[in-house]
Amino acid sequence: MTEHSKISREGATKVNGKPSLFERANDTFGLDALAPAKPPVRLPEGDKRVRRPIAAQPAVQSAPAPVVTPAPAPAVQTVQQPPPTAPTPEPAKAAPQAVALSSTHQPISRDHLRDAGLIVPEDGVSELLEEFRIVKRELLADARAGGSSKAQQILVSSPHPGEGKTYCALNLAIALAAERDLEVLLVDADVIKPSIPARLGFEPGKGLMDALADPSLEPETLAVKTDIDNLFVLPAGSRNSNAAEYLASARTGDVLARLTQGAPNRIVIFDTPPALAASAAAELAAHVGQVLLVARADETSRAALEDAQQLLSACVDIKLLLNAAQFSPSGRQFGNYGAQGER
Numbered sequence: 111m112t113e114h115s116k117i118s119r120e121g122a123t124k125v126n127g128k129p130s131l132f133e134r135a136n137d138t139f140g141l142d143a144l145a146p147a148k149p150p151v152r153l154p155e156g157d158k159r160v161r162r163p164i165a166a167q168p169a170v171q172s173a174p175a176p177v178v179t180p181a182p183a184p185a186v187q188t189v190q191q192p193p194p195t196a197p198t199p200e201p202a203k204a205a206p207q208a209v210a211l212s213s214t215h216q217p218i219s220r221d222h223l224r225d226a227g228l229i230v231p232e233d234g235v236s237e238l239l240e241e242f243r244i245v246k247r248e249l250l251a252d253a254r255a256g257g258s259s260k261a262q263q264i265l266v267s268s269p270h271p272g273e274g275k276t277y278c279a280l281n282l283a284i285a286l287a288a289e290r291d292l293e294v295l296l297v298d299a300d301v302i303k304p305s306i307p308a309r310l311g312f313e314p315g316k317g318l319m320d321a322l323a324d325p326s327l328e329p330e331t332l333a334v335k336t337d338i339d340n341l342f343v344l345p346a347g348s349r350n351s352n353a354a355e356y357l358a359s360a361r362t363g364d365v366l367a368r369l370t371q372g373a374p375n376r377i378v379i380f381d382t383p384p385a386l387a388a389s390a391a392a393e394l395a396a397h398v399g400q401v402l403l404v405a406r407a408d409e410t411s412r413a414a415l416e417d418a419q420q421l422l423s424a425c426v427d428i429k430l431l432l433n434a435a436q437f438s439p440s441g442r443q444f445g446n447y448g449a450q451g452e453r
Contacts, residue, residue, distance in 0.1 A: 208372030211295060211333040211342050218336050222311035227277070229284045231338055242285040245402075245431060250286070252400060252427060253377060259370040261399035263378045265299075267391040267422065269414035271384050273406040274433035276305055279381040282402070287341040291375055295333060297344040299380040301353040302388055304346035306381060310336070317347030321365050322356040329365050344369075357393040366397045385418040396424035403428055407435040 223230045229239050253261045266282070268275040283296040297318060298306035307314040312334075321329040333342045350356065369378050380398065382391040395401060401422050405415055419428055 206372045209330050209368050211330050214334050216312050216334045216336050218338055219311045226309055229281050231288060242281050246282060246285050249400060256399050262370045262376060263398040264400045264402060265380045265382055265394055265398045266402045267382045267385050268404040269384060269386045269410055269418040271387060273404055273410055275404045276381050278404050278431060278433060279379055280309060283341060283379050286377055287338055293340050293376040295342045295344060295369060295378045297378060297380045298346040299382045299394060301346050301390055302383050306343060307345050314345035317345030319347035319350050319353060322361055329368055354389050357390055363397055385421045392421045395422040398425055399427060401425045401428040402431050404431045404433050406433050
């Protein structure tokens with residue numbers, strides 16, 4: 111262990127009688143100047159400094175804000191307004207005057223109806239009558255729900271000749287005429303081969319084409335009242351080579367509108383030429399609210415029905431009636447319930 115000798119304060123100044131390193135540095139660089147100055151024992155009288163209190167500065171008063179006096183509002187002068195006058199009510203539009211059909215009387219032979227296989231009103235319930243009762247219910251429901259005279263007009267057509275359109279139009283008209291609150295007008299609109307009067311057993315006179323060609327003729331005056339309650343017939347009238355052009359004219363709309371004017375309980379049935387054989391059916395389809403397209407069972411093709419439907423598409427409500435069907439999948443038969451001997 112190395113022995114350390116104590117170094118006195120004097121030894122810190124001199125070592126072995128020689129000046130220490132600090133002394134020599136002090137002699138060379140004057141390190142005493144770096145020591146802090148010693149405070150004086152007594153300050154001179156002239157150097158005494160008396161701290162005087164700072165006088166409080168008077169508060170600076172801000173100038174009062176100028177008072178702005180609002181200018182008086184201009185007086186509002188009340189102008190006496192005249193009392194409002196009630197708007198003058200528009201005169202109510204008069205309802206269109208009801209157009210009555212002609213009262214020209216024409217008897218219909220019941221034997222003629224039986225021989226033609228048509229419904230005979232006095233013969234009571236039959237299978238044929240029940241079938242057309244079902245057909246007429248749907249047509250009547252749509253006519254009443256339509257809310258317009260257009261829905262009261264029904265066009266009956268077929269794709270081709272011989273499919274039973276005139277037969278169905280006649281039976282439908284007779285079945286509808288049995289309603290207690292209806293008036294039925296059957297229009298022979300087959301202007302190429304008219305046959306309605308002949309099938310009912312009377313000679314035709316002026317009719318639809320005459321009213322279209324002569325503006326002085328009103329169609330209701332040309333209708334024929336039959337002795338079947340509520341059933342009227344409007345013949346096709348004089349043949350005309352320009353029948354298609356007459357049917358496409360604006361006069362057609364006026365003539366057909368008169369047939370139901372002011373008569374909400376009148377149904378008008380148009381028997382037209384076959385849709386694929388003449389243009390008359392397509393022209394009239396734009397004026398009616400319902401179309402009954404007749405197809406013959408086992409004869410009318412689907413393609414023919416689609417083509418006929420396309421030609422009659424001016425009417426948005428087209429119904430299909432299958433004629434001469436011999437088979438019913440449900441075994442349904444009409445006209446026997448209540449027959450004599452039935453238990």
